[in-house]
Amino acid sequence: MQDDKRKKELLQLFTNISGKTKIVEPMKKIHGTLRDRDAVEREIALVMREILEQGFFKTKLKPIQLARLVSAYYAGKNDTEIARDLGDEKLSKTVARARVRLKLFRELDFKMPFDQDRMEDLLLSGKTMKEVSEDLGVSPSTLREYRHVIEQRDDVTIDPFLERIKDVMEDRDLSEQMTRSATKDSLGEAIDITEAEMIDVT
Incomplete structure (x- = not known):
């Protein structure tokens, strides 16, 4: 009951300030992702650069492409789909070899x-x-x-490097869980009204 009262008070505050009374974007729009995919891929790319610079394996793929490979693999994409995401479906064999080198195995x-x-x-x-x-x-x-x-x-x-990448991916998963949890509250504890998108009902 206390939460409902708080929500009504916040909604009334928005109405008084803006003359708008309905929030049409979900809280995910307001909170944003706590750690977006690009940031995660950039962090993985730094680890990939270390691996390549130390000569642990050779590939035509760049560090950021390897990072996107990792992200796409965990998203459930196959090698052809990953190659397509990297801009060239013909890279599927290159993707497969790099994936195996990074111990991102498939049952097949x-x-x-x-x-x-x-x-x-x-x-x-x-x-x-x-x-x-x-x-x-x-x-x-x-x-x-x-x-x-x-x-x-x-x-x-390269197992120590792979452990670092695993930690980054686990941090991302935790971040996504926290974001999903935050969206369950339709208003949250605090709302930045400059980011919330409202519509007129007058």
């Missing part, structure tokens, strides 16, 4: 048409890639992609 990455242990044993046997691919019944290029997945899964070189 590990669905190999042969026994994984057998592949690893053959790769350690001293045989050439062509010989191993023939034994497994796949093309050398396909074998290289699967080998890349296993190598990156086991490589811990």
Whole structure:
């Protein structure tokens, strides 16, 4: 009851000041996002720049593109969709390799048409890639992609950087939860009337 009284008092205050009595934009418009996507991507891009500058892996993608890749991956987009977001659908293979290097795995990455242990044993046997691919019944290029997945899964070189990126993403998720919580209150504890959009009802 106290909250309802407070809301009525605030609405009456707006009416007295502006002559407008109806708020037509949700509180998300007023509060804004506590941490927008661009800010998150810029922070991730700084980490990506460190990774690239230290030579941990090479890619034609720029730091900000890698940051957008991470954001799009967590948004549920596939490699082709991510490449399209980056401006060129032909980058899908480049996106896939960078994604795997960043340990952003998909279930499909590990669905190999042969026994994984057998592949690893053959790769350690001293045989050439062509010989191993023939034994497994796949093309050398396909074998290289699967080998890349296993190598990156086991490589811990950039794990400290990936933990930092994970922290940024978790902070973003927390921020979004806080924003959603804030929008549940139709007026909130305080409203900036210069940002609230009103309509005349007179």
